[in-house]
Amino acid sequence: MGEDAPDRPKVLVGVDGSSTARAALDWAAARADRRGLPLVVVYALSAPLARTANTEVLRLPPSDMAVTHGEHVLAEAAGHLRAHWPTGQVETALALEKPAVALTLRAGPADLIVVGSRGLGALGSAFLGSTSVRLAARAPCPVVVVHGTRDTSTRTRPQRIVVGVDGSECSRRALAFALEQATGAVDASLVVVNSIESPTPFAAQSLAVMSGQSPDRWPEHLARELIADMIEQAGADITDNVDVSVVCTRQPPADALLTEGAEADLVVLGSRGRGGLRGLFLGSVSQSVLHRARVPVAVVPHRGVHEADTDDQA
Structure with missing residues (x-):
């Protein structure tokens, strides 16, 4: 039997409903469209971990309100993509983990991760502070942080x-x-x-x-x-x-x-x-x-860096 074919490269983008997340979504969609790659849109619920009496670690279920909001953000993002990139292959994912962990766990060395520089509340601000630094340092693939909401769709210069x-x-x-x-x-x-x-x-x-x-x-x-x-x-x-x-x-x-x-x-x-x-x-x-x-900044990892930080998963 032959070896399994490697996973097709993809572009992952984190969304939270903020304007900078929308800018990241547009940047990621344009990149995926230009390269003919599938786009995976991820919303992170950041469900906390809890330790039981017998030291077992379990993730607490998110509230119905949090899930409903996450599904709404993903549906809105998918609708935006259908309107502007109707031929693109789009997948959405509602993740339980924190944003950086959710994206890192779903990424491979040939992929690309795209996030906005800041977002809404705890979920979005994670990309601007220490979590964004850890995402760029620990992801197995290049990470692009999109700053601002500059529209380059009508660019005439090189x-x-x-x-x-x-x-x-x-x-x-x-x-x-x-x-x-x-x-x-x-x-x-x-x-x-x-x-x-x-x-x-x-x-x-x-x-x-x-x-x-x-x-x-x-x-x-x-x-x-x-x-x-x-x-x-x-x-x-x-x-x-x-x-x-x-x-x-x-x-x-x-x-x-x-x-x-x-x-x-x-x-x-x-x-x-x-x-x-x-x-x-x-x-x-x-x-x-x-x-x-x-402006958008891409951070390219050192070869072989793919280390999940369990502290981030709490």
Whole structure:
């Protein structure tokens, strides 16, 4: 007997009835429609856990009012999708868990999770605070946090995607994801940003090549070489129809990404850069960009990170 076929990639989006959740729904639907992927719309009830006398952990049933409200939000979201994306494949899910856990448990490495930056009450605000950070850090797939309610459906300019790289494996995955997004668009430009904050160790060969240049230009020269190598490894063939530019700056990484991404359609970065603690925390740069950006931000996980945090399931 042959092996089971892998699950088809999908786009998951969390909704709660808020305006930013609607913006996330539209962003996710456009992405699913462009790629021909199914869209799964998730509403999280956040039903609490309780421990019995014999230490068994059980999830308490949600109230009828909470279930009715959740079903109403999902029905409204499905109706919106039918009106604007009538040919898309849409599934809805009423989850018992907290929002981040509900989405993470339903996601695989080839999927995409989309959420709004803030929502209504406890359910929605979870995406803005520590839960959104944990979702971006622990999800097995890229997570897009949609800020604001900007309508890009009538955009006439090329789509602008900004990605931050630092040479780490995680940033290589972020670059590959950004290239994929750019190539999937009809017309797009990709801006690759590298922050030169500290001196870079120089190999003898590099010193020889740069002997005719001013020493203060060496870090930028090496950074551009690094980025060119990263782009080539990510797949030069998929950049043929994408306008790729490189920005090397001495701004702090988060500031550089926010500056270049101020008018972008998407800012992409890895969950951790150099020196990050694998599987424990979202990097400080990622956290800063997530909380300060006013455009959609995609956080790409480190390879192999898929760790459910049982503390979040309470």
